[in-house]
Amino acid sequence: MENRANILIVDDEDRIRRLLKMYLERENFVIEEANNGVDALNMAVEKDYDVILLDLMMPEMDGIEVCERLRERKATPIIMLTAKGEETNRVQGFEVGTDDYIVKPFSPREVVLRVKALLRRSSKTKYLHTEAKSSDIIVFPHLTIDKDAHRVKANGQEVTLTPKEYELLYFLASSPDKVFEREVLLKEVWNYEFFGDLRTVDTHVKRLREKLNKVSEDAAKMIVTVWGVGYKFEVSEQ
Incomplete structure (x- = not known):
């Protein structure tokens, strides 16, 4: 049915x-x-x-x-x-x-x-496992993204995200150290190709950092602002 x-x-x-x-x-x-x-x-x-x-x-x-x-x-x-x-x-x-x-x-x-x-x-x-990409769980220092369960954990503690916040984090984390312009994020995450407010990206990054920071300051710092360009997901060498 x-x-x-x-x-x-x-x-x-x-x-x-x-x-x-x-x-x-x-x-x-x-x-x-x-x-x-x-x-x-x-x-x-x-x-x-x-x-x-x-x-x-x-x-x-x-x-x-x-x-x-x-x-x-x-x-x-x-x-x-x-x-x-x-x-x-x-x-x-x-x-x-x-x-x-x-x-x-x-x-x-x-x-x-x-x-x-x-x-x-x-x-x-929610159903990224149907795409059969890489492994089911992405593990970084201080941060784990379980694609099948649509779950994010920072330092072992679950972080509750909205669908858009999760999608933004997953998109950035899927390409570590790659810099994405705000226009690209707006198109890829929000599907806005010909219109959209670039501050939408900034406000979501801010909320995402705030939620991660409540659990792990190190996890929040992984989302890096590249001034004048956009954002990237930076993985610490430690």
């Missing part, structure tokens, strides 16, 4: 929820709805959704706070829906753990494509 993805749509506008639900159900997704941030957070904590479409501006609790609180417990993929196209709002969303964003007004077809792309990316990170 087909495993249908479960999607939570969170928006205080009935019209937008109905529109998104109609288009997503045509793609055979299972849809649930919430019209405020409080209900959305409770639902997202209680149930494991494959993707959450989360409106930024809502009564009671806005999308930023929902995302921030949810990230304390789960790494569910999140696409932020916002009527504000300013850079500061986008960056703020990425800083609290949003995986993608769509600015209103949007095309429902674009939302469907973004959802499918995020599902594909999160599936790749």
Whole structure:
């Protein structure tokens, strides 16, 4: 039997929820709805959704706070829906753990494509063993990446990452000491070829370092900034 993805749509506008639900159900997704941030957070904590479409501006609790609180417990993929196209709002969303964003007004077809792309990316990170590349576990000093289990450990302690954070770390770690420009990372990790905010990369690297640093300062230092160029994963000789 087909495993249908479960999607939570969170928006205080009935019209937008109905529109998104109609288009997503045509793609055979299972849809649930919430019209405020409080209900959305409770639902997202209680149930494991494959993707959450989360409106930024809502009564009671806005999308930023929902995302921030949810990230304390789960790494569910999140696409932020916002009527504000300013850079500061986008960056703020990425800083609290949003995986993608769509600015209103949007095309429902674009939302469907973004959802499918995020599902594909999160599936790749969960099932990398199907690609039959190298070994199942990548081991570095202070850091271990278990591809099959989609698990990262620093100094033997598990580190909880969002799908995008994991994918960024895995991409960098797969080519140690190779420098990647931000534009390349945006294309390869976010699939943004002709558009995208380069600060998206910076905010995710910052969050990734912060999470690793809580467990292992040495592991966090393996993600190195190459000023004026981008980032690389540096393996210590020790």
